[in-house]
Amino acid sequence: xxxxxxxxxxxxxxxxxxxxxxxxxxxxxxxxxxxxxxxxxxxxxxxxxxxxxxxxxxxxxxxxxxxxxxxxxxxxxxxxxxxxxxxxxxxxxxxxxxxxxxxxxxxxxxxxxxxxxxxxxxxxxxxxxxxxxxxxxxxxxxxxxxxxxxxxxxxxxxxxxxxxxxxxxxxxxxxxxxxxxxxxxxxxxxxxxxxxxxxxxxxxxxxxxxxxxxxxxxxxxxxxxxxxxxxxxxxxxxxxxxxxxxxxxxxxxxxxxxxxxxxxxxxxxxxxxxxxxxxxxxxxxxxxxxxxxxxxxxxxxxxxxxx
Ligand SMILES: Nc1ncnc2c1ncn2[C@@H]1O[C@H](COP(=O)(O)OP(=O)(O)OP(=O)(O)O)[C@@H](O)[C@H]1O
Numbered sequence: 001x002x003x004x005x006x007x008x009x010x011x012x013x014x015x016x017x018x019x020x021x022x023x024x025x026x027x028x029x030x031x032x033x034x035x036x037x038x039x040x041x042x043x044x045x046x047x048x049x050x051x052x053x054x055x056x057x058x059x060x061x062x063x064x065x066x067x068x069x070x071x072x073x074x075x076x077x078x079x080x081x082x083x084x085x086x087x088x089x090x091x092x093x094x095x096x097x098x099x100x101x102x103x104x105x106x107x108x109x110x111x112x113x114x115x116x117x118x119x120x121x122x123x124x125x126x127x128x129x130x131x132x133x134x135x136x137x138x139x140x141x142x143x144x145x146x147x148x149x150x151x152x153x154x155x156x157x158x159x160x161x162x163x164x165x166x167x168x169x170x171x172x173x174x175x176x177x178x179x180x181x182x183x184x185x186x187x188x189x190x191x192x193x194x195x196x197x198x199x200x201x202x203x204x205x206x207x208x209x210x211x212x213x214x215x216x217x218x219x220x221x222x223x224x225x226x227x228x229x230x231x232x233x234x235x236x237x238x239x240x241x242x243x244x245x246x247x248x249x250x251x252x253x254x255x256x257x258x259x260x261x262x263x264x265x266x267x268x269x270x271x272x273x274x275x276x277x278x279x280x281x282x283x284x285x286x287x288x289x290x291x292x293x294x295x296x297x298x299x300x301x302x303x304x305x306x307x
Contacts, residue, residue, distance in 0.1 A: 005030055005063075006152050006183040007051055012060035014046045014207075021046045023207030024060070032199035033174060033184040037191070037293070039301060043207040044187045045156065051185070052082050052154055065152060078106060081150035083141045083158060095132060095140050096125035099147060106148030115143050119169055135162050142170060152183045159193060171197060191293040201293065205301040219291050225264035227272060229283040230256050236279070243275045244268070264288050 007029040014022035022043040027036075038044045049055045050062055053069035053076065062069055067076050093101075096116065103109035116122055119139040124132055132140065138161065145153050155174070159167045174184055174197050188194055194201050195215050202212040211218055233255035240250050240260075248262030260272060269288065276283045 006065055007034075007185060008061070008063045009047065009051065010061040012047065012050065012062060013058050014043070014050060014055065015058050021207055022050075025204070025208050027202055027209050027212070029183070029185055029200065029202075031181070031183050033178050033186060033197050034200045034202060035194035035198035036185065036187045036202050036204060037189070037194055037297060038187075038204035042204040042301075044204050047204065048154055048156060048185065048187055052080070078148065079151045081145035081148060081153035083145035083153070083155045091130035092128055094126055094128055095121060095136070098129065099140065099143055102144045103147045108149050110147050110149055112147065115147060118173065119143055120166060135166055138162060139166060139170070142173070146173070146177060146182075149180075150182060152185070153177065155184060155186045157187055157189065159188070159190065191297065195293055203297055203300055210300045211296070215293055218296050219293060225291055226289045227260040227264045227269065227286070228289065229258050229260075229272070229276075229286040231258060231276065231281045231283050232256060235281060239279070240272070240275055243271055 005028045009027040012022050012025040036044050050057055051064050051069055053073045056070050065079055100112050103112050121139055124136050142158055159170050198215055201215050201218055202209050237250045251259050253259055
């Protein structure tokens with residue numbers, strides 16, 4: 001569902017004093033859900049806050065729905081929803097009042113009661129913001145970002161600290177937004193979240209986008225898969241290697257536990273099982289481990305996502 005970019009960032013540079021937080025970053029996000037991943041300090045928040053119009057680019061170009069997020073902020077405001085990690089909420093106000101207030105600022109808001117129900121906020125409507133739990137504050141911030149039916153919504157770590165049920169509810173809401181044609185820019189530390197929700201993933205490291213593409217493409221393009229099997233210890237791996245394509249590896253990790261590395265496709269699997277048959281080996285527990293976004297991320301950045 002790619003179309004005209006909803007966000008286009010070209011050669012963005014952002015500095016905090018002598019520190020370059022964003023270093024010539026290029027990012028194009030189309031319709032659908034774009035997940036922005038990166039280790040701590042990679043420059044995600046700075047980039048997203050620049051797109052939201054909270055920061056002025058030191059150099060480079062930022063366009064959101066074709067507009068300049070600082071100079072054309074008033075035209076963008078009704079069209080864009082922003083969920084911040086914290087802040088922006090008067091802590092003495094009641095949760096439902098706040099949501100209704102935000103809804104009234106928009107021409108065609110979502111049904112507030114349905115949204116409250118949906119996000120499991122029914123029991124805390126009359127509670128003031130400061131008395132809500134962290135997870136409830138988080139869900140309220142999400143509700144406030146989407147209640148105005150924006151064309152584009154920025155969600156900054158929307159499920160950080162949520163329990164599994166609230167996390168599911170948030171994912172379902174994001175899926176529904178997408179189905180309604182809302183574009184979503186989602187920063188997250190959760191690979192599974194990106195894999196589940198995103199049409200496109202941008203991996204940021206040290207202030208630059210180091211890879212971007214649909215999750216399945218990024219995973220395919222990353223390091224190759226691994227095939228593991230168990231058999232009797234001490235198999236003749238030199239013989240197995242001869243049967244395999246030239247760029248494959250074969251190791252006995254512990255006695256009887258084998259790993260074949262390389263481009264693991266159905267043909268390779270067949271080659272290994274045929275070799276086993278020819279050598280009287282009954283392979284047990286054969287598994288092909290698909291590379292996950294986490295593997296690709298580690299390979300590209302050398303860092304744990306939460307590192
Ligand atoms: N207000 C600030 N003053 C000085 N340095 C800052 C400021 N905000 C961010 N930085 C620095 O800029 C770099 C990028 O920070 P940013 O918050 O954009 O990263 P991030 O990818 O969002 O990280 P995280 O995943 O931890 O939220 C970091 O080195 C950070 O220390």
